[in-house]
Structures are given as C-alpha cells and as structure tokens.
Amino acid sequence: MDEFIIEHAERYKRLVSTFKPSSPGAKATNSTSASSEIVVSARIRPMLEDEIAQGFPQGVYQRADSNMVDLHELRRPVRGLPTINSFSFTVDRVFGPDAATPEIYESVVKPLVPWAWGGGVGTMFAYGQTGSGKTYTVSGLERHVAETLMDGSLDGERKIHISVIELAGQTAFDLLNDRKQISILEDSFGNTQMAGALEHRVTDKDALLQFIEAAAFLRRTAPTLKNDTSSRSHAICRLRFENPLLPSAEDGLLYLVDLAGSEAAPSRKPAYVPFRQSTLTKTLKHVFDPASARSCKTVVVACVNPCLADVGASKNTLRYAEMLRVLVSRPKAAEYSPTVPATWNNEQLRDWIERNSGDPPITASILAPLETGPQLLRLPAPEFLSRCLKTPGVSPEQAQAFHTKLWKLHIDSQHQLSSLPATTGRDNNNNSSSSSSSSSSKTDPLASTAAARLAQLDSSADPDQAAAAAVPFQQRIRPGMVVRWRPPPKYACVAATGGQVAYAVVLCPAAAVGAGVRDMKGVLVNPGGEGSGLGDAYLCATVVPGLLPGSFGVGLWRQVVVRVEEMEAEVLMEWDEATRYYYMTV
Ligand SMILES: Nc1ncnc2c1ncn2[C@@H]1O[C@H](COP(=O)(O)OP(=O)(O)OP(=O)(O)O)[C@@H](O)[C@H]1O
Numbered sequence: 001m002d003e004f005i006i007e008h009a010e011r012y013k014r015l016v017s018t019f020k021p022s023s024p025g026a027k028a029t030n031s032t033s034a035s036s037e038i039v040v041s042a043r044i045r046p047m048l049e050d051e052i053a054q055g056f057p058q059g060v061y062q063r064a065d066s067n068m069v070d071l072h073e074l075r076r077p078v079r080g081l082p083t084i085n086s087f088s089f090t091v092d093r094v095f096g097p098d099a100a101t102p103e104i105y106e107s108v109v110k111p112l113v114p115w116a117w118g119g120g121v122g123t124m125f126a127y128g129q130t131g132s133g134k135t136y137t138v139s140g141l142e143r144h145v146a147e148t149l150m151d152g153s154l155d156g157e158r159k160i161h162i163s164v165i166e167l168a169g170q171t172a173f174d175l176l177n178d179r180k181q182i183s184i185l186e187d188s189f190g191n192t193q194m195a196g197a198l199e200h201r202v203t204d205k206d207a208l209l210q211f212i213e214a215a216a217f218l219r220r221t222a223p224t225l226k227n228d229t230s231s232r233s234h235a236i237c238r239l240r241f242e243n244p245l246l247p248s249a250e251d252g253l254l255y256l257v258d259l260a261g262s263e264a265a266p267s268r269k270p271a272y273v274p275f276r277q278s279t280l281t282k283t284l285k286h287v288f289d290p291a292s293a294r295s296c297k298t299v300v301v302a303c304v305n306p307c308l309a310d311v312g313a314s315k316n317t318l319r320y321a322e323m324l325r326v327l328v329s330r331p332k333a334a335e336y337s338p339t340v341p342a343t344w345n346n347e348q349l350r351d352w353i354e355r356n357s358g359d360p361p362i363t364a365s366i367l368a369p370l371e372t373g374p375q376l377l378r379l380p381a382p383e384f385l386s387r388c389l390k391t392p393g394v395s396p397e398q399a400q401a402f403h404t405k406l407w408k409l410h411i412d413s414q415h416q417l418s419s420l421p422a423t424t425g426r427d428n429n430n431n432s433s434s435s436s437s438s439s440s441s442k443t444d445p446l447a448s449t450a451a452a453r454l455a456q457l458d459s460s461a462d463p464d465q466a467a468a469a470a471v472p473f474q475q476r477i478r479p480g481m482v483v484r485w486r487p488p489p490k491y492a493c494v495a496a497t498g499g500q501v502a503y504a505v506v507l508c509p510a511a512a513v514g515a516g517v518r519d520m521k522g523v524l525v526n527p528g529g530e531g532s533g534l535g536d537a538y539l540c541a542t543v544v545p546g547l548l549p550g551s552f553g554v555g556l557w558r559q560v561v562v563r564v565e566e567m568e569a570e571v572l573m574e575w576d577e578a579t580r581y582y583y584m585t586v
Contacts, residue, residue, distance in 0.1 A: 005074055005308050006055040008082045012074050012308065013057050015084045019072065021063065037378070039092045040325045041108050042069055042302040042318060045133035046097035051307045059308030060318075062096035069094055069304070069318055073311050089318040091325060097306065101140035108299050109141050113148045116254035117158060117241050119382030121296045123255040123287050127320075128303030129313035130261030135216075137301055138258040142212050142237060145256065149239070150205035156386060158252070159242040161199040162208060164215035167279045168233040174198055175215035175235065184279045192282050199240065212237060234259050234280055245389075249382035257284065295380045300324055340413040341406060344373030357402045358586030363391040377410055381549065397484065397571055401584035404550050408576070408583070458575040459585065460505070473570040481506045482543060483567045490521060491560050494542045503571060504540035505554055510561050513539055520558045536564040543573070543582070551581035 005012070044060055060071045073085040095104050112122030124141065126134040149160060164175040165182060173179040174197045182196035202208045219235055234257065241252035259280075287298050302321035304314045336343045344352065349372060350364035357367075367387045368376050376384070381403060388399035460482045473483070487495055487502045494502045511531025517539070519525055525539055540562045542555040552573065573582040 503543035
C-alpha cells in the first residue's frame with residue numbers, strides 16, 4: 001500500500017486540491033466554555049520529516065474556520081486511475097499542524113485546573129494511534145498545568161499531591177516508586193483506589209516537574225516491555241488537591257492521561273479503542289459512570305497523524321471522537337420557572353440566592369458571578385461552600401444548609417416536572433418564612449397552607465416564627481430544638497467535625513428527669529432526683545452525620561447533658577422522606 005501511495009502521490013494531491021465539501025463546515029468557536037462537561041478536541045500533528053522524505057502526502061486536514069476535519073483516502077479501483085474517498089468529522093475544537101501546545105492548553109485544558117482546585121474532578125486524556133503525538137501533547141500540557149498550579153493565580157490554599165501510575169494490560173505500576181506493582185481496587189463506596197501507589201506532596205513547580213519527568217523517564221525505559229513501551233501502556237498522572245480549610249470535603253482531583261496507542265506498532269493491526277480494559281475503566285470510572293456522585297469535567301484530545309499512510313487509523317480516531325461527543329447529551333434550554341433551578345439564568349439565580357440564603361444573605365456576586373442555575377448545581381460542593389464562606393458572617397452550617405436547600409429544590413423540581421401536573425407543585429420555601437415564598441399564585445390557598453403545615457411538622461423550626469426572630473435562642477429553648485454546641489472532653493466522641501462542634505436535639509431540662517436516668521456515658525443525669533446543681537442544663541439526644549453528604553440522623557438513645565453556655569446557635573433541620581435523613585436548612 002505504501003508504494004501505491006507514493007506512486008500516486010501527485011494525482012492524490014491534485015484530487016484533494018479540487019475537493020469541495022458537500023456541506024458547509026460547522027462554525028469554529030473559541031467558546032468551549034468552562035461549563036461544558038466534556039470537550040472533545042482533535043489535534044492534527046505536523047507531518048514528520050521522515051514521512052515527507054519518503055514521499056507520503058498529507059491525508060488529514062483541518063477545514064478552514066470550522067470545527068471540522070477532512071480526511072481523504074486513496075482508493076485503488078478495479079479498473080482505471082486511483083480516486084479519493086473523502087470523510088468529514090466534527091468535534092468541539094480542531095487544532096491543526098500549526099497549533100502549538102500552549103494554544104491547546106489555554107483553550108481547552110486550562111479550565112480543568114481551577115475546577116479540580118475547587119474540589120471537582122478534572123480529566124484530560126489523549127488518545128490516538130501510535131506516533132500520533134499523544135506523549136508530545138500530554139507532556140507539554142503537564143508543564144503548563146504545573147505552571148498554573150504554582151503561579152499563585154488560583155484562589156485559596158491547597159496541599160498538592162502527585163502520583164503517576166502506568167497501566168499495562170491488567171497490571172498497574174507506580175512510576176514514582178521504581179515501577180513497583182500496585183493494585184487498582186474499588187472501595188465499598190465504589191471509589192477507585194490506587195492501592196499501594198505512593199503520593200508525593202509538592203510545593204513548587206520544579207519539584208512537580210521533576211516527578212513528572214522521572215515518571216516519563218521510567219516509562220520510556222521500562223525493562224520489561226522493550227521497544228514500544230509507551231504505545232502499549234497508559235500513563236496516568238493524578239494530582240490531588242486538599243483544602244486545609246474544609247478537611248471533611250472531598251479532595252479535588254486532576255487526571256492527566258496518556259492512553260496506549262490505539263494501534264500496535266509496527267503491525268498496523270486494525271485500530272481499536274482501548275477503553276474496555278478493566279484497570280483503565282476502573283481508574284477512569286468517574287468519567288464514564290453516569291451515576292458518579294462527583295462533578296466531572298473531561299477534555300479529550302484525539303491525536304491524529306496526518307500522514308496518508310496512516311489514514312485508516314486516523315479515521316478510527318476521528319470517528320471515535322465524534323462518538324464521544326454524541327454520547328454526552330447536550331441539554332436544551334428550558335423555559336424559566338421560579339421553582340426549577342435548572343431553568344435559571346445568572347440574573348434569576350442571583351436574585352434567588354439573595355432572597356433565600358438566610359441571615360446574613362450570601363453575596364450572590366461571589367457565589368455565582370457568571371453561573372446559570374445548572375452551572376451552579378454542577379459546581380463541586382467544596383467550591384460552592386468556600387464561595388459562600390467568603391461572605392462575612394456566613395457560618396459553615398449556613399453554607400451547607402443553603403447548598404442542601406438549592407439541591408432539594410432542584411430534586412423536587414425534577415420530580416415535579418416528571419410526575420406531577422404543574423399546579424400541584426410543593427412549596428419548597430416553606431421554612432424560610434412567608435416573605436420568601438415564591439409559590440405560584442395559581443396554587444390552591446387551602447392546599448398550600450396544608451402543605452406548609454405538613455412541611456412544618458417535618459422540620460425543627462419553631463412553630464412560633466415571630467418569637468423565633470426576636471428572642472436569643474438560649475431564652476426560647478424548647479423540646480425538639482436543634483442546637484450546635486461545643487462538647488466538653490467527656491463527650492468528645494459525639495463531635496461531628498474535627499472534634500470541635502456537635503449537634504443535639506433538646507429533650508427536656510436535665511432537672512426534670514427521674515433519679516435513675518443516665519446519659520450515654522452511664523453517668524446519672526439527676527442523681528438526687530431533686531435537680532440540684534443542674535442549673536440550666538438540658539438532656540439532649542445527639543445528632544450524628546448520616547451516610548449521605550450533608551445528612552444527619554438523630555441518636556435518640558445516645559443522650560447527653562448540655563449546658564446552655566455550651567450551646568452556640570440554633571440549627572434548623574428538615575426531614576427528607578426520600579433519603580430518610582435530616583438536612584440542615586436556612
Ligand atoms: N505537534 C507536534 N509537533 C511536532 N512534532 C510532533 C508533534 N506531535 C508529535 N510530534 C512528534 O511525533 C513523534 C511521535 O509523537 P509521540 O511519541 O508523542 O506519539 P505517541 O502518540 O505518544 O506515540 P506512542 O503511542 O508510540 O507513544 C515524536 O517524534 C514527536 O516529537
């Protein structure tokens with residue numbers, strides 16, 4: 001085939017120069033915005049000197065001013081002169097042979113960095129046939145990532161940890177620990193763990209680059225796989241970002257992945273896409289798992305060798321890129337509804353934030369400077385919380401409760417949209433006092449009052465809302481009130497976060513219980529039965545974190561004695577029937 005191509009190169013070039021696309025190209029845009037969950041790009045590398053020297057023509061072209069790639073095969077007819085077969089592919093961004101790595105970084109990869117820094121999962125992976133420029137591209141991009149991470153442009157403090165592993169067939173190796181074999185395992189929560197891989201803390205750019213370079217060197221010189229090592233193994237660089245201010249939040253993750261060549265050199269077997277190999281699918285599960293709980297952004301760089309001799313493999317690479325784009329459904333813009341966050345533009349979202357985020361109101365321009373409703377919902381929880389905390393006076397509980405409130409509204413609205421006629425919608429603002437209710441005026445007033453009363457029974461809010469606003473909570477303690485408190489050392493085991501803060505539901509004054517009642521430690525609450533010396537202490541049930549993020553359960557039988565001076569604030573809790581947990585509300 002190679003001789004055939006070289007022999008007819010001139011004719012091929014003539015035919016290609018007369019090629020007229022049958023349909024106009026999809027317009028090029030630079031707005032593969034930071035909001036897209038998956039951006040599929042194609043990079044066509046330049047022709048290499050030896051390919052040109054051998055007389056091979058170029059077979060793959062970027063279509064001018066578009067996101068399209070044209071590819072022309074040389075066809076050997078049964079009779080007569082060779083002809084060309086042309087194919088066109090559309091992706092989100094095309095980078096032609098003249099595009100340098102910094103351009104690719106700036107336009108598609110860079111948005112992943114603040115995303116992962118803020119607590120999300122960002123993944124960049126490059127795939128393509130052997131020799132198509134994957135390693136060239138990924139190693140260049142890694143340098144840029146290192147620069148962005150260390151140039152001080154990212155908001156807040158993070159501890160950065162790096163690990164680099166190699167997957168070869170079903171075996172995984174640690175490229176930062178002398179290629180020691182490791183295991184890719186799923187934990188009981190379905191999260192993938194790279195068991196046995198070392199993580200290294202890095203604090204400056206040079207150290208980070210040294211680790212990346214050391215891993216690349218080890219991969220190139222692997223003793224076991226001889227010549228074409230890199231084309232048969234996947235290299236995965238994982239950067240983990242730990243936010244010291246939110247120790248209980250999930251860490252941000254950035255994966256930079258150089259996949260194995262989709263065609264084994266030098267045999268030119270038919271290309272295949274190597275995503276089904278189990279260690280790889282496990283490691284990148286978050287990208288492909290629709291049930292993944294983490295917010296993910298993914299950038300794919302399909303690397304294409306433009307040489308006509310390899311056009312068959314390039315065709316497969318580009319076909320696969322098109323498929324990846326289609327796999328991710330692009331939601332249509334829905335009509336605005338005040339109870340459906342997914343339909344809110346930035347202005348509507350900001351308005352809702354200002355009115356529904358509690359006291360003090362969370363500054364909408366900090367929480368959602370540009371985002372729409374769907375974009376704010378997709379924001380990783382740690383990033384959402386840190387943005388809320390930038391408003392002076394906002395406590396972590398208020399931020400968490402507001403996050404839950406937005407999500408609850410979203411989930412309820414999805415439920416409503418799919419199962420109920422619009423007029424039966426629940427009033428989701430039932431806890432935030434009458435002023436913030438945005439329920440539609442078409443709703444039956446009797447039904448909405450009944451619904452509000454029912455919802456009231458499912459929350460810890462004071463039935464006497466007016467009194468609640470005017471009097472400090474210590475003066476209106478009542479059974480059923482939930483309080484945040486600082487447990488003394490004897491109750492340290494009930495603390496919810498970092499051993500400092502705990503939550504409890506007030507049951508009754510400690511002086512009111514009988515002489516034989518004991519707390520969870522087995523200590524008598526009111527030894528003489530006379531209430532002497534108990535002052536303003538209350539018997540309370542502990543509130544403990546549930547299995548779902550932000551959820552709580554009440555440990556009715558784990559009782560503690562809490563003094564009023566140990567109480568810091570009232571916390572509102574709301575029962576959620578669907579998950580059977582309590583959530584904080586604002
Ligand atoms: N954009 C580019 N500009 C200049 N040279 C490039 C470019 N992309 C790739 N190359 C060169 O092409 C050759 C093959 O690139 P590279 O090794 O990155 O391919 P690969 O897809 O990683 O191959 P393998 O799967 O075998 O590891 C290298 O010599 C590289 O320097």
